[in-house]
Amino acid sequence: MTSSVNRRLFATARAVLAGGVNSPVRSFKALGRPPVFIARGSGKYLFGEDGRRYLDFCLSWGPLILGHAHPTVVAAVTAAAKRGMTFGTCIKAEAELASLVQKAFPSIQRVRFVSSGTEAVMSALRLARGFTGKSMILKFDGCYHGHVDALLVNAGSGVAGLARSSSAGVPLDVVRHTVSVPFNDARAFSRAVKRHARSLAAVIVEPVPGNMGVVLPEPGFLDLLRVETKRHGILLVFDEVITGFRSCFGGAQTVFGIEPDLTVLGKIIGGGMPVGAFGGRKDIMDRLAPEGDVYQAGTLSGNPLAMAAGIATLTWLEHTPQAYARMNDVVAWLADQWRAVSPWTINRWGSMFSVFAAREPVTDYAAARAQDSKVLARFICAALDKGIYLPPAPCETAFVSTRHTRADARQLIALSRSQ
Ligand code: PMP
Numbered sequence: 001m002t003s004s005v006n007r008r009l010f011a012t013a014r015a016v017l018a019g020g021v022n023s024p025v026r027s028f029k030a031l032g033r034p035p036v037f038i039a040r041g042s043g044k045y046l047f048g049e050d051g052r053r054y055l056d057f058c059l060s061w062g063p064l065i066l067g068h069a070h071p072t073v074v075a076a077v078t079a080a081a082k083r084g085m086t087f088g089t090c091i092k093a094e095a096e097l098a099s100l101v102q103k104a105f106p107s108i109q110r111v112r113f114v115s116s117g118t119e120a121v122m123s124a125l126r127l128a129r130g131f132t133g134k135s136m137i138l139k140f141d142g143c144y145h146g147h148v149d150a151l152l153v154n155a156g157s158g159v160a161g162l163a164r165s166s167s168a169g170v171p172l173d174v175v176r177h178t179v180s181v182p183f184n185d186a187r188a189f190s191r192a193v194k195r196h197a198r199s200l201a202a203v204i205v206e207p208v209p210g211n212m213g214v215v216l217p218e219p220g221f222l223d224l225l226r227v228e229t230k231r232h233g234i235l236l237v238f239d240e241v242i243t244g245f246r247s248c249f250g251g252a253q254t255v256f257g258i259e260p261d262l263t264v265l266g267k268i269i270g271g272g273m274p275v276g277a278f279g280g281r282k283d284i285m286d287r288l289a290p291e292g293d294v295y296q297a298g299t300l301s302g303n304p305l306a307m308a309a310g311i312a313t314l315t316w317l318e319h320t321p322q323a324y325a326r327m328n329d330v331v332a333w334l335a336d337q338w339r340a341v342s343p344w345t346i347n348r349w350g351s352m353f354s355v356f357a358a359r360e361p362v363t364d365y366a367a368a369r370a371q372d373s374k375v376l377a378r379f380i381c382a383a384l385d386k387g388i389y390l391p392p393a394p395c396e397t398a399f400v401s402t403r404h405t406r407a408d409a410r411q412l413i414a415l416s417r418s419q
Pocket of ligand 1: 061116118145
């Protein structure tokens with residue numbers, strides 16, 4: 001069932017926007033049908049230009065932990081807009097949001113706000129390189145850190161060879177400094193670190209990857225990263241753009257008890273506005289301009305609207321600790337019920353989950369990609385036709401908000417049963 005409204009709107013968009021979109025996965029290319037155009041959102045629902053209502057398990061790819069158009073967030077942003085959209089000056093809200101972030105992430109002694117996760121990662125890596133005086137970066141296959149040139153890499157053939165870029169337009173010279181190894185592969189990681197110890201500035205990881213679908217770190221894996229990086233003077237960077245404030249008032253580092261040197265945040269800390277942040281040890285962050293020699297800047301960094309949305313969201317979460325228990329319960333229940341009716345693999349962490357059309361456990365990128373993507377795409381389409389909006393591609397993460405309940409989860413189970 002594809003509405004003619006969406007078809008028409010997409011044709012109009014394609015005539016003026018590259019590929020009809022401003023971010024590739026929105027195009028529904030993996031589903032082989034036109035994207036759903038959204039007119040508005042409220043709570044857990046999206047309302048399409050096609051006149052249909054969708055129960056939203058994508059939530060703008062994670063930021064909307066309080067649901068769409070949460071009254072407190074909308075009021076804060078509206079009030080801020082009335083005072084002025086941007087000044088390009090210091091405002092007191094920047095330190096307010098930074099204090100909330102710091103309270104939740106003790107490893108973050110100093111913060112800097114930017115306008116996207118990509119920008120935050122890019123800046124954090126420059127800082128890591130400036131601080132250590134080294135140039136190489138180690139990442140993990142299937143982890144995504146935004147469209148930073150040096151990280152658009154998936155060196156599938158192991159640690160030894162040169163990394164290969166995942167995108168045209170990224171010179172080999174740039175990815176030459178990137179090594180990528182399989183997630184959860186302790187031996188491959190240790191081997192790569194041993195080999196490149198003297199050149200590695202940073203190891204960057206999504207502590208609970210969400211960009212190959214949800215994949216859990218095996219016990220001890222994150223500890224190994226911490227131990228090995230410390231031993232060799234390499235900075236450990238946790239990319240918590242997805243996991244930050246997702247399962248508790250903190251991040252994966254809170255849950256696993258690991259202190260990275262730098263942390264990257266985004267999504268939830270902006271409450272739906274464009275925000276990214278990076279922060280960490282004071283001695284490292286002090287190397288940033290204007291105090292230090294690592295340059296980084298942004299016209300709209302820390303702008304009043306983004307800070308207002310972030311403060312409203314994080315304050316709400318801080319004062320409603322039971323919200324996490326409720327969201328995490330909905331997802332745990334969903335996974336249990338789903339496994340009872342389907343042979344598919346369901347991975348979950350906190351209030352995020354992924355379904356893989358695979359019978360085998362999914363513990364790394366290779367396993368995630370081995371699923372039957374076509375079958376999963378058909379399931380996502382069937383969900384859409386029933387008014388359930390899942391992330392529109394395989395190997396993505398679904399989310400619940402504070403507004404979702406077990407009854408909403410039940411709709412997905414019912415659909416799974418009927419397939
Ligand atoms: N890091 C992670 C873990 C992400 O999931 C993303 C985006 N989904 C980014 C970085 C990049 O963030 P943005 O899209 O805001 O640039």
